Structure formats: structure tokens, C-alpha cells
Amino acid sequence: MRTILLGPPGAGKGTQAAVIVNEFHIPHISTGDIFRYNIKQGTDLGKEAKSYMDQGLLVPDELVVAIVEDRLKQEDCKTGFLLDGFPRTANQAEALDNVLRNMKVALDKVINIEVDKERLIKRVVGRRICKECGATYHIEFNPSLKEELCDKCGGQLHQRDDDTEATVSKRIEVYLNETQPLIEYYKDQGTLVTIDGEKSIDTVSQEIVAALRRES
Numbered sequence: 001m002r003t004i005l006l007g008p009p010g011a012g013k014g015t016q017a018a019v020i021v022n023e024f025h026i027p028h029i030s031t032g033d034i035f036r037y038n039i040k041q042g043t044d045l046g047k048e049a050k051s052y053m054d055q056g057l058l059v060p061d062e063l064v065v066a067i068v069e070d071r072l073k074q075e076d077c078k079t080g081f082l083l084d085g086f087p088r089t090a091n092q093a094e095a096l097d098n099v100l101r102n103m104k105v106a107l108d109k110v111i112n113i114e115v116d117k118e119r120l121i122k123r124v125v126g127r128r129i130c131k132e133c134g135a136t137y138h139i140e141f142n143p144s145l146k147e148e149l150c151d152k153c154g155g156q157l158h159q160r161d162d163d164t165e166a167t168v169s170k171r172i173e174v175y176l177n178e179t180q181p182l183i184e185y186y187k188d189q190g191t192l193v194t195i196d197g198e199k200s201i202d203t204v205s206q207e208i209v210a211a212l213r214r215e216s
């Protein structure tokens with residue numbers, strides 16, 4: 001299974017990615033997670049990425065494409081992968097097509113998760129992430145059993161630096177300008193499936209898994 005999760009910040013891509021990779025036994029490649037890992041490690045890449053991320057801007061295409069290209073060439077991507085948060089621009093989508101063409105493989109489906117703007121802001125501002133295992137919660141819509149602690153590993157929950165109201169509005173604007181046009185791009189390729197992301201987490205998961213299992 002070779003697939004992409006497309007959707008604005010807060011649509012539920014990371015939440016659903018956890019379910020899909022478990023169901024289809026494929027690696028989860030989140031460019032946002034790769035940047036956050038590099039920030040934590042204090043690498044040059046992390047420092048450069050952070051300067052864009054904190055402003056709600058996209059990291060330049062050359063940096064992102066090189067990282068994804070390297071990652072897709074690794075052994076565990078031979079039988080499939082889930083891309084989460086990549087591609088985000090027309091340049092990135094074209095670069096990905098080239099990489100896949102050179103690897104002689106093709107995308108099976110692109111899952112486009114749709115959610116209304118007001119709801120996106122509430123979701124992003126209330127998002128909490130486990131510092132240890134990266135599991136995602138929401139203070140209202142998907143709370144952990146013990147406040148501030150992860151149900152899965154007991155790790156401390158925290159808020160991402162870029163999950164502020166000001167930054168999320170910018171990120172949504174950037175999504176509308178740069179990423180939303182990819183919906184047409186993948187519709188033209190015949191791989192796009194649109195899912196209503198406003199339903200419950202479980203219902204959205206069931207609909208995505210069913211769409212990925214369908215032949216056409």
C-alpha cells in the first residue's frame with residue numbers, strides 16, 4: 001500500500017496515520033515528525049526548519065524533498081508507505097512523482113481529509129502530544145485518562161510550539177494557497193478519495209481503511 005494523507009493542519013492526519021500503518025504494516029513518514037525530531041536533536045536541519053515552523057510557514061521544498069527521497073529509498077518502504085504532511089506544494093508533488101517513477105512504483109490512493117476551518121482551529125489549539133511516544137490527544141475531543149499523562153506509555157503530554165491560535169491561522173492560510181491545489185492534481189491522476197473528517201475518530205478510521213481496501 002502506497003498512500004498519502006492530504007488535509008489541512010488539524011484534519012486528523014497523524015491520528016489516522018497511527019491506525020492505517022498498524023492495519024497495513026507500512027512505515028509512517030511524517031515530514032513534520034522528522035523536523036521535530038531534528039529540532040530535539042539540535043541538528044542544523046532542525047534549526048533551519050524551526051525558523052519556518054514557528055512562523056507557520058513551509059520549510060523550503062529542496063530540504064523537504066531531499067529528506068523524503070532518502071527515506072523512500074530505505075528497505076522498509078519497499079512494500080509500501082504512508083506519507084503524512086507531504087507533499088504540500090505542487091513542486092513537492094511533482095518531485096514525488098519523479099522519485100516514484102524512478103523507483104518504478106505508483107501511488108495506490110491519496111486520502112483527502114476534509115474539516116471545516118473553525119473546527120480545525122479548535123482541534124489544533126487543544127492538541128496534546130506525548131513527549132515519549134508521540135501519541136496524539138485532544139483536551140476536549142480525545143482526552144487522556146489522566147490529565148497530562150499518556151494512556152499508552154505514561155509519558156508527559158505537551159503542546160507543540162506551533163499549535164498557537166496565531167500560528168494555526170497562518171498555517172491554514174498557507175494550506176489553502178499552497179496545498180489545497182493538490183486535491184485537483186490527484187483527482188486528475190485518479191487516485192483521490194475524499195473523506196469527511198468531522199465524524200468521530202473511529203468512524204473516520206473505518207472509512208479510510210475501507211477506501212484503501214477497495215480495488216478502484
Ligand code: ADP
Nearest residue numbers: 010011012013014015123127137138141200201
Ligand atoms: P493533523 O496531523 O492533520 O494536523 P491530528 O491527527 O494531530 O491532525 O489531529 C488534530 C487534533 O484533533 C488532535 O488533538 C486530535 O486528537 C484531534 N482529532 C483528530 N481527529 C479527530 C476527530 N475525528 N474528531 C475530533 N477530534 C479529532
Ligand code: AMP
Nearest residue numbers: 031032052053057058059064085086088
Ligand atoms: P505538521 O507536523 O505536518 O503539522 O507540520 C508542521 C510544520 O512542519 C509545518 O507547518 C511546516 O512548517 C513543516 N512541514 C512539515 N511538512 C512539510 C512539507 N511537506 N513541506 C514544507 N514544510 C513542511
